[in-house]
Amino acid sequence: LVRSRGLGDVYKRQDLKLGVLLVRQGELDRAIALFRQAITSQPDNVDALVDLGGALAKAGRAAEAVPYFERAIAAGARTAVVWNSLGFARLESGNQAGAIDALRQSLRAKPGQPDIVAMLQKLQGR
Numbered sequence: 001l002v003r004s005r006g007l008g009d010v011y012k013r014q015d016l017k018l019g020v021l022l023v024r025q026g027e028l029d030r031a032i033a034l035f036r037q038a039i040t041s042q043p044d045n046v047d048a049l050v051d052l053g054g055a056l057a058k059a060g061r062a063a064e065a066v067p068y069f070e071r072a073i074a075a076g077a078r079t080a081v082v083w084n085s086l087g088f089a090r091l092e093s094g095n096q097a098g099a100i101d102a103l104r105q106s107l108r109a110k111p112g113q114p115d116i117v118a119m120l121q122k123l124q125g126r
Contacts, residue, residue, distance in 0.1 A: 015038055016034070016047055016048060016051060019034040029059075032056060035055060036052060039052060039068075044075040046077045049072035049077070050072045052065075052068045053069040053086075053089065062088075065085075065089040069082060069089055079109060080116075083103070083105045084116060087101075087106060091123075100120060103116050103120050
């Protein structure tokens with residue numbers, strides 16, 4: 001037997017998977033709408049927050065993406081990928097100091113990322 005709560009969770013995961021596929025197909029507006037729906041029902045859903053931030057960034061809306069990456073981190077996301085995404089979204093929105101901070105956090109999460117080290121050196125004028 002499937003409990004209704006479990007079934008609802010399956011639908012939410014399916015929506016996120018569909019959203020990721022839509023992003024890959026370039027249907028960013030549809031994907032963004034799905035991710036927003038997921039966040040409306042689960043405001044601390046790390047996957048939905050990261051996916052929405054990524055879709056917004058890919059759509060050239062970095063300033064809108066920043067708070068979703070920040071919320072994902074506040075909800076427990078600590079991977080280098082999320083920190084890098086936040087860093088580059090901040091950089092694209094004109095927040096160089098914030099970008100540097102996020103990229104440093106990324107290197108703490110996963111040392112030895114040569115591209116991130118090079119970007120930090122560039123941003124810091126070295």
